Amino acid sequence: METPLQRFLIRLGVFVVMVVICVPGLWVVMTAFRDNVEVMARPPVWIPQAWTLDNFRSIFGLSATQQGIPVASYFVNSVIIAVTSTVLAVLIGMAGGYAFARYNFRFKKASFLTLMLSRTVPGISLSLPVFMIWSRIGLIDTDFGVILVYLALNIPFTIWLIDGFFRQIPHELSEAAKIDGCTAWQAFWKIEFPLAKSGVASAGIFAFLTSWNEFALASQLTRTTASKTLPVGLMDFTAQFTVDWTGMCAMAVIIIVPALVLTFIVQKHLIAGLTFGGVKG
Amino acid sequence: MQSFTRRFSPPFLLLLPAFVIIAAVILIPLVFSLYTSFTNYRLVQPASLWQWVGLRNYQRIFSDIDFWWAFGRTVVFLTIALNLELVLGLGIALLIDRITTGQRVIRTIMMFPMMFSPILVGFQFKYIFNDNVGLINNAIQSLGWSNVTIPWLVNGWTANFAILTAEVWMSTPVFAILLLAGLMAMPRDPIEAAKVDGCNSWQVFRHITLPFLLPFIYIAMAIRSLDVARAYDMVKIMTNGGPAGRTELLWTLLARVGYQDARMGMANAMSYVSILLSIYFTYYFFRKLATARASLGSMA
Numbered sequence: 001m002e003t004p005l006q007r008f009l010i011r012l013g014v015f016v017v018m019v020v021i022c023v024p025g026l027w028v029v030m031t032a033f034r035d036n037v038e039v040m041a042r043p044p045v046w047i048p049q050a051w052t053l054d055n056f057r058s059i060f061g062l063s064a065t066q067q068g069i070p071v072a073s074y075f076v077n078s079v080i081i082a083v084t085s086t087v088l089a090v091l092i093g094m095a096g097g098y099a100f101a102r103y104n105f106r107f108k109k110a111s112f113l114t115l116m117l118s119r120t121v122p123g124i125s126l127s128l129p130v131f132m133i134w135s136r137i138g139l140i141d142t143d144f145g146v147i148l149v150y151l152a153l154n155i156p157f158t159i160w161l162i163d164g165f166f167r168q169i170p171h172e173l174s175e176a177a178k179i180d181g182c183t184a185w186q187a188f189w190k191i192e193f194p195l196a197k198s199g200v201a202s203a204g205i206f207a208f209l210t211s212w213n214e215f216a217l218a219s220q221l222t223r224t225t226a227s228k229t230l231p232v233g234l235m236d237f238t239a240q241f242t243v244d245w246t247g248m249c250a251m252a253v254i255i256i257v258p259a260l261v262l263t264f265i266v267q268k269h270l271i272a273g274l275t276f277g278g279v280k281g
Numbered sequence: 282m283q284s285f286t287r288r289f290s291p292p293f294l295l296l297l298p299a300f301v302i303i304a305a306v307i308l309i310p311l312v313f314s315l316y317t318s319f320t321n322y323r324l325v326q327p328a329s330l331w332q333w334v335g336l337r338n339y340q341r342i343f344s345d346i347d348f349w350w351a352f353g354r355t356v357v358f359l360t361i362a363l364n365l366e367l368v369l370g371l372g373i374a375l376l377i378d379r380i381t382t383g384q385r386v387i388r389t390i391m392m393f394p395m396m397f398s399p400i401l402v403g404f405q406f407k408y409i410f411n412d413n414v415g416l417i418n419n420a421i422q423s424l425g426w427s428n429v430t431i432p433w434l435v436n437g438w439t440a441n442f443a444i445l446t447a448e449v450w451m452s453t454p455v456f457a458i459l460l461l462a463g464l465m466a467m468p469r470d471p472i473e474a475a476k477v478d479g480c481n482s483w484q485v486f487r488h489i490t491l492p493f494l495l496p497f498i499y500i501a502m503a504i505r506s507l508d509v510a511r512a513y514d515m516v517k518i519m520t521n522g523g524p525a526g527r528t529e530l531l532w533t534l535l536a537r538v539g540y541q542d543a544r545m546g547m548a549n550a551m552s553y554v555s556i557l558l559s560i561y562f563t564y565y566f567f568r569k570l571a572t573a574r575a576s577l578g579s580m581a
Contacts, residue, residue, distance in 0.1 A: 002379075013376045018390055021454065024405050025393060027416050031408070044419035092298045099295035111296065118307045120563040122510030124532045125552035128539050129310035129317065152306035155299050157507070213398030215514045216532075220540065231400045235518065245414060252401055259396040267392060 025256075032056070032249035039245055055250035071251060073225040074233040079258075080143055081229060082211040085150035089207045090200060092151070093158025098188070100159065101166035119156040123216035131220050141223040149217055154207040161206070165199025166192065198269040205266055212259055230255045311556075318550040324543035338550035347526065348551065351534040355555075358441075358530065359509055359562070362448045366505070367498065369449065370456025377457070378464045388461065391454040399451065403515035406447040410434055410519075437527030440520050444528055447515050456501045463497030464490070499570035506562040510555070531555045 002010075031039055033051045059071045099105075100112060130149060131140070139145030169192055177187040193200075215231040222228045234255070237248045318339070321332040342348045377387055394402070409416040410433035418430050433439045467490065475485050513532035516522060522529040522537065532555060539548030 010376055010379050014373075014380055014387065017373050017376070018387065020450070021390060021393055023416075024409055024450065025397075028405050028408065039414055044414075044423060046419075046423070092302070095295040096299040099292040103290075103292040103295075105290060105292045108292075111300070115299070115303065116567070117560055117563070118303050119507050120559040121307060121311065121556050122513070122532055122552075122559055124510060124513050124536050125314075125555050126307065126310065128535070128545060128549055128552055129314035130306065132317070132545065133310055133313060148302070149306055152302050155302060159299065209396060213401070215398065215400040215517075216510070216536075219517075231398050231514075234400055234404060238518065245408060245411075248404060249408070252404060255398060255401055256396065259398075260393075263392065263396050264389070267389060 028249045028252050031246055032253045034246060036246045055246045056254075059247050059250050059254075069233065069236045069247075070225045071230075071233060071254065074228050074230050075254065077143060077222075077225075077227055078212060078229040081146050081150065081227075082208055084143075085147045085154060085211045086204055086208040088147075089151050089154035089158050090204045093155055093162050093203055093207075094200060096155065096159040097162030098166055098192075100163040102171070115156040115159060119153070123153075123214065124220075127217045127220040130217070134221060140221060141227050143227050146218060146221055146227055146229070149221065150211040150214065153214070153217075154210055157210075158203040158207055161203040162196065162199050165196040169195045201266045201269040205263060205269070208262065209259060212255075314549045314552060317546055318553055320546045322544075322546040322549075324540075324545055329546075334546070338547050342547065342550055342554070347529070348534065350526070351529045351531050352554065352558075354441075354529065355531040355558070358445065358448075358512065362445060362452070362512075363502065363505065365445075365449050366453045366456050367502070369453045370501070371460055371494075371498075373453065373457040374460035374464055377461055388458065391458055394451050394454050395458075397451060399511040399514035400518055402447050402451045403518035406443055406450070406515075407434065407519045410439075410443040410446075434520055435524055437524055440524065440528050444512070444515055444519055447519065448512055452505060455505065456498075459497050459501040459504075460494055463494045467493050495576075496570065496573040499566055499573050503563070503566040503570050506559075506566045509559060509562060531558070 030048060032055055033053070034048050035050060035052055035054070038045050038049060059069060061070070061072075096115075100108070126149075134140045134145050139148070173191050173195075174182075174184075174187040177191045178184065182190065213231060214229075218229050219232045219235065222232055230251070234248065234251055237244045237251065317330070319333060319335060320330055321334045321337075322330045373391075377384060380387070397405075408414070412418055412430045412432045412435070415433070417433065421427055421431070431439070433443050471489050472485055475489055480488070510532050512530060513536070516528055516530055516533050517536075520528045522533045531551065535548045535551040535555060538544050538551060
């Protein structure tokens with residue numbers, strides 16, 4: 001079958017791939033805990049000589065060298081916006097996905113297509129008219145304005161994933177429950193929902209990641225600490241001529257950690273959600 | 282009464298919230314945007330919203346060489362990026378499929394770039410390709426290959442290469458994960474049978490593995506095509522379209538025209554071109570996916 005040489009080459013290949021995936025992120029994380037002098041040093045210092053939390057202190061405004069970038073309020077905004085839009089998108093997506101999976105109705109194909117095509121509109125192109133309308137009705141720089149937009153971004157994909165999952169659950173299960181005396185509502189929550197849980201979980205994760213990471217729309221629809229999110233805040237560091245590398249890396253760590261933690265918690269649902277929601281849907 | 286129940290049927294009620302939001306945030310703004318693209322609207326002159334100019338914006342952008350450069354660059358960029366991601370993703374999936382120990386850990390690591398914000402990926406590679414403090418120049422100098430500092434993001438060609446690297450780094454794992462899931466779901470019997478019948482590895486791959494993977498390839502492509510425009514975030518933070526417009530994509534160009542030059546009418550005309558481009562990519566891959574699904578269904 002496999003010669004030792006082949007096995008070695010395969011392992012080497014996988015190792016190289018892992019290095020390419022990990023090194024950029026690790027490099028950023030490492031910089032976040034390093035001194036600015038060490039980062040700028042010539043010749044380069046590869047192994048950090050001293051670890052420091054100063055970069056985090058300074059971006060949160062806790063050190064003598066005030067940065068003046070209100071990362072804490074960006075973080076709060078990000079959490080509020082991402083959590084609210086995720087929860088609502090999952091609820092609305094579940095209703096919509098269930099409708100597509102269980103019912104036949106007029107314009108079914110057309111409405112599905114409309115939903116999917118609405119997702120393809122590039123964020124920056126959508127931002128132009130939304131910016132014009134939101135500024136007229138006073139939604140610019142509010143959490144609500146951003147949440148509403150993210151909800152619209154997340155609903156189509158959520159419906160697509162959840163629809164695929166409900167379709168795999170045999171229709172007969174809920175019918176049997178109804179014969180046994182459940183109402184339609186009970187049959188849904190007690191029989192069908194538990195079976196579609198991993199689809200709902202993966203839809204939720206994708207919605208959260210989209211909202212947490214989105215930049216193009218948020219950068220135009222938010223102005224101040226009232227609604228600015230972390231990805232938009234990251235650009236604050238490049239507003240000057242010199243880029244504050246260590247500060248930006250610390251900010252990057254703050255953006256990535258919540259997404260990372262959350263994804264690992266539900267990771268087993270993720271791949272299943274993507275592949276089987278898609279293939280069989 | 283009958284028409285009443287038909288109008289308010291369960292699917293209608295279930296889909297109502299979704300469509301209200303999509304209409305409010307996407308459909309109505311797009312109609313407004315279409316109207317604006319036929320006016321001379323400038324942000325600083327609110328009255329210009331009512332100045333109908335017909336097709337003038339479209340005529341101008343179609344005769345503008347900068348627009349065509351950005352358009353062409355966007356199409357070439359997407360074509361190269363998607364193909365590269367597919368080939369690399371397929372290669373990585375085939376490699377990992379042949380590893381028996383530690384596959385779980387490897388798959389977990391591969392999900393890493395999926396969680397990154399595009400703006401974060403852009404920043405990460407801006408830092409790595411930086412001429413003074415970047416990882417790549419540091420490595421080149423430490424290894425003693427060269428002492429010059431290569432200005433990656435200042436030269437047009439290398440800046441495009443850096444952006445492409447960022448894009449490929451972010452999206453290849455998605456392809457690899459999905460194709461690996463496909464490989465693992467593949468029945469082994471046909472492969473054994475083909476080997477018994479004397480097929481070599483290439484023939485097995487070409488005539489058995491690849492056709493089976495096709496729907497997975499199109500799912501990955503379809504999912505990916507939904508957000509091709511996120512390259513905007515990366516370009517925005519890495520080069521902002523520079524040097525001298527050499528990395529300008531359609532999306533960065535329309536943002537510049539709309540927000541910086543405040544020429545909203547013109548920007549909306551460009552944004553319609555970008556929307557049609559995105560719809561074309563998505564439509565193409567969803568069609569392919571539907572065909573592949575149908576053929577898979579007939580196989581099973």
